């Protein structure tokens with residue numbers, strides 16, 4: 001009975017170690033990847049997929065805030081007449097057309 005508990009605990013430690021190892025796996029060379037079991041590769045694939053989704057989400061949100069001309073500063077300027085909030089203060093002086101819809105700019109306002 002006592003042995004059973006010990007065996008179980010050992011098993012749990014091993015399982016935890018498996019998961020922990022997986023977290024440690026970063027990008028590997030194709031040769032190294034070939035050494036992994038199919039099951040481990042599948043786990044790795046789904047983990048990377050989830051990570052990639054997170055990166056995509058953040059990147060999309062960050063991009064949506066950035067100036068379409070310099071892609072560095074946040075968008076703060078609205079263009080007339082198209083009304084697009086597409087560029088930053090720095091670029092406002094140099095744009096002649098909206099980078100989003102290509103409509104010629106008549107005036108800008110913040």
Ligand SMILES: [Zn+2]
Pocket residue numbers: 067068069070071072073087088089090091
């Ligand atoms: Zn800009």
Ligand SMILES: [Zn+2]
Pocket residue numbers: 079082083084086098099100101102103
């Ligand atoms: Zn526009």
